[in-house]
Amino acid sequence: RAAVEIDCIDCHGTVAGPANLTTSGPASSAMDLTSLSTPWGQPRFTSCRGKITQRSMVDENVEWEVPQVVxxxxxxxxxxxxxxxxxxxxxxxxxxxxxxxxxxxxxxHANNKMSCFACHSSWTTSCFGCHLSMKANQKKPNLHNEGGLSRNWTSYNFQTLRDDIYFLAKDGTVSGNRVSPARSACAVIVSSQNQSREWLYSQQQTTSAGGFSGTSFSTYVPHTVRAKETRGCTECHVARAGDNNAWMASLLMQGTGMMNFIGRYAYVGEEHHGFEAVAVTERDEPQAIIGSKLHELAYPVEFKAHQAAGARLKEAYHHGGDVRSLQLRGEYLFAAGDGGLRIYDVAQVDQKGFSERIVSAPVSPLGQRLYVKTKDATSVALPTTTSVDAQREVLPQNQEQKVHPLYDYAFVTDRTEGLVVVGPLHTLMNGNPSDNFIKRIATFNPDGVLTGATSAAIAGTSGFVTTPRGLVVLDLEDPTKPRVIGQVGVPLREPHAVAIQFRYAFVLDSEGLEVVDVTAPDKPRVVEGAKIPFAHAHGLYVARTYLYVAAGPDGLAIVDIKSPEKPRLDQTFNAGGAINDAHDVKLGATNGSIFAYVADGKNGLRVIDAISANDTPGAYGFSPRPTPKLVATYATHGPAVALSRGVDRDRAVDEHGNQIGVFGRRGARPLNGEEQRRMYLRDGKLFTVTDAPPGKAVGGAATDNRGQGATAASGGREKR
Incomplete structure (x- = not known):
């Protein structure tokens, strides 16, 4: 980008007047475009009587008028x-x-605030998954044309390429830090196999030097510019119709839960039977979900064997304990249950050289203590599923923000103690095996407000905790000193699960689903009439415009939440009655398809092809209607009651504007909290739009300095 000489306004002008045909890009030397010539000696640009014409560099007989913004x-x-x-x-x-x-x-939308292509881009590409798998003892030429040979071959395996999203962020310094389109540039995971075919690490995340997640993003020019597909008002602001909540979460890069990476292993909590890492994909690329359509196409022999075995998964690794809630982050699995929080080292789960692949004590007690005892832990919530380090030094020359201190802690709900803050977590990532000591940082339960706490969700620096009396909202700006800032009681009745998407909290209580408006976290409001009854709902998961509910004996319920204040039960899926004890559900994207993983209690783990790249109409759209199909089952040691959320690959920033993912251009970043709120708040109140003008136009045109004959003709590309 620093080498680009020309900008849009150099040829098309601005609202203030026509183009002056002088370059003004980052590498500009103020070149006069009228001095350029075609290969046939003709002027490349001409300006005559208010009309700017450009001649082709390919065809001597083609020229066209350059439209002017004015x-x-x-x-x-x-x-x-x-x-x-x-x-x-x-x-x-x-x-x-x-x-x-x-x-x-x-x-x-002044030109010094926004790039022209922030609106004038019809679509953008994103890479939500790239597996760099290195194998030893493979003689190959080095990549990227640097010459020479290597004994370690790293294959680039693109897994989830999409063009259904649209992100906005601040561009790099050389481009003036203007609002511009952004993309997921490299949601990379890495693996390494040694000469003995042992996986030293498998599908691990990376972390930047400044502590951000290696699930990286970058601002860029999409090169899909046409006036026909110009963005409308409701694509960047809250729609008055209330039907673009998921789109706004995506646009602001807060994540949507649909592009998450589950990977080769799905982690299943089984209460007092511990937990298991269940292999749900093939090891080789493409890492197809076992039983899926891609599995049938890429691994026909293995697919037939899977079908012959009753679509039962076979490979899994078990560890004892009591696990009611669990979350994988990097090489560690956080598990809450009877006795408190315990962190397991799962780095070697795919390593055949280890007889015990999951351990609670990877090194001597002199160098670690990966547990915190509590009286009756019910859940563990992490601010992010990506690997971030809040303590790494940020170099001024990189022009990066600092990772918020919130990301150095885990939050445990406990029926007796309320909320227990545990940390620090950065020592788990510093490569030093002698300082992995986590401890209880704070215990928070003022006046018993969190007594009976059952679950928690973290959205930015706000924490949402369910208790038998309602939903409690916490301020975690200082994570070591939580504060209660809001509460909602009746009509919520014994809520036990909560999920957040942009302006709304979706809550499961004893009667079903309720929707809470949390636009202002300190003023939560239950949306009247936004309720769907469920008799036995346990867990829930938000993925763009659909909410997935683990509905116990009723199986998997899928709720349309495109308009969050008007939720609608879209369908219920139980695979012909097979899924009848659903306790939890998570979604993950593998290659071109979206899969739902259901903790089906006594029946074990279910794998459902929810949105098939081959069979679902509009599968590559922003939020196609799911077409669920059961493709695999694993019989767990005990009742499957909880699942680990996958890595959020489309989440670069949290709900309060704190950056999570690294950006690829110096000075580029996601919108901060103030910038995000300006998109949908005015004087603290919700600001909504339609795609129609808000009233009559005022004022007139800018002064046109082109003189007589300035009115442009309506022609386009033409033969001379």
């Missing part, structure tokens, strides 16, 4: 567009528009 916002001009005028002249108050001569500092 024409698009000038009423009466053949190129006039009300939508263009609305977007380019909208002022910061969100209601005044039409005056092209207004002070640029008052414009909401």
């Amino acid at each position: 024409d698009a916002v000038t009423p009466g001009n053949p190129r006039y567009s009300e939508k263009a005028r609305l977007a380019k002249t909208m002022q910061m108050n969100g209601s005044t528009w039409g005056d092209a001569s207004a002070d640029p500092t008052k414009l909401a």
